[in-house]
Amino acid sequence: MPELPEVETVRDGLARHVVGARVRSVEVLRDYSVRRNDGGAAAFADQLWGRTLVAAARRGKYLWLPLAEPPLVEPPLAEPLQVEPPLVEPVETTPAAALLAHLGMSGQLLVRDGDDPWRHPHLRVRLHLDGAPSGATALDFVDQRTFGHLAVVDLAPTPDGAPGGLGAADAAVPEPVAHIARDLLDPALAPGTPGRDAVVAAVRRRRTGVKRALLDQTVVSGVGNIYADEALWRARLHYARATDTLRASDVRRLLDAAESVMREALAAGGTSFDALYVNVNGESGYFARGLAVYGREGEPCPRCGATVVREPFMNRSAYRCPRCQPRPRAGHAR
Structure with missing residues (x-):
């Protein structure tokens, strides 16, 4: 998708x-x-x-x-002998x-x-x-x-x-x-704005795993499975980390990472795995070659060299580095 x-x-x-x-x-x-x-x-x-x-x-x-x-469809007919009306500037x-x-x-x-x-x-x-x-x-x-x-x-x-x-x-x-939240490329959610602060607070109020919160379109929209895994890797967070145990600085780091990875993908034209996604000119994106962990099970982590793993998540998959993103300790996972 x-x-x-x-x-x-x-x-x-x-x-x-x-x-x-x-x-x-x-x-x-x-x-x-x-x-x-x-x-x-x-x-x-x-x-x-x-x-x-x-x-x-x-x-x-x-x-x-x-x-x-x-x-x-048809301009209204003028009345006979009607006096020409004064010119009125059109109103947008x-x-x-x-x-x-x-x-x-x-x-x-x-x-x-x-x-x-x-x-x-x-x-x-x-x-x-x-x-x-x-x-x-x-x-x-x-x-x-x-x-x-x-x-x-x-x-x-x-x-x-x-x-x-x-x-x-x-x-x-x-x-x-109207029920869909704003996304991280929206100027109203730029870093340092009240909108971004509100997203940070909304994530921390949730009692769920951080990846589930990142995928919740009523919290912040537009983040899918690919970019969630990439953002979590950049922020060094495990996908099951409980949101209510995160500091505000952790959430800001994660949101900044998600925005950053999506802007990089945007510069490359998106992430394409087949011919189904193209832009308006029929051209595919090339960011797939720049992914750090998503789809790279068994390959070395580009940051530490540990082997990337794939684990089941919400009928899909989650990719992570076991060294950079260790499992949360007891009481810190959802």
């Missing part, structure tokens, strides 16, 4: 390639891909027609493109709705030339565009495993009054995402 750096790479690509474009028409080739849109596929196409994509925003693994209001309004995307396990958003006759075999939705800054004439949603989805949703005000997420201009977030 794409993790936060992969989704941020896509968001950045959308910001550069399609923000400012107008939706000319919509093709829904598989209704299941818009299953969460009220009114189904027909309503999805109607709600997007004529709207301009005004930004590309992200919180955790959710992407959204705020939508400007569509033009009137805050978008009330957005195109929300969740990539699921294999979803891709790809910019295309809509006149190209070739179509991806797993194309689910195509937005035909006018005026894209890159010259692209289509935005394709491709999804092999069909766990991802698109929907046009209402925007709700953020409780803290800060922009909804990275790339957002307004203090609004899609209603289905």
Whole structure:
């Protein structure tokens, strides 16, 4: 499944390639891909027609493109002999709705030339565009495993009054995402901010293992299994260490490590293990070769040389160095 750096790479690509474009028409080739849109596929196409994509925003693994209001289908007719009204400066309004995307396990958003006759075999939705800054004439949603989805949703005000997420201009977030916490690349959670301090306090209030807390999307979003293991290795913490036994400095060190590893992955284009994750140009990331412990069972720890181990964790795996990340002593594990 794409993790936060992969989704941020896509968001950045959308910001550069399609923000400012107008939706000319919509093709829904598989209704299941818009299953969460009220009114189904027909309503999805109607709600997007004529709207301009005004930004590309992200919180955790959710992407959204705020939508400007569509033009009137027909301009209102003037009354006979009506006196010409005075000129009024147009007032920009805050978008009330957005195109929300969740990539699921294999979803891709790809910019295309809509006149190209070739179509991806797993194309689910195509937005035909006018005026894209890159010259692209289509935005394709491709999804092999069909766990991802698109929907046009209402925007709700953020409780803290800060922009909804990275790339957002307004203090609004899609209603289905309102329960998702901010992520560590969000400026509102930068080190030293009240937002980051609140996350530290929230982790320490939990009575659980530290990796479980790091994966809890209501505490901090966007950290998946790969980057959790890498952050814990950098912070020299065992995944089962009880959160209520951690000092504030331990949690800050862990959050700093998680942010650092994700920024490094972002610079490399994300972590790709197969062809399912690509950016908007169809290119894969290369951070997998820089992982210290994840997926490296039996290999030497790059820091101390001890053999990396893999252990079962929440129906998945946890990778750690037994020397750098020893098991917590009795009473300090969950």
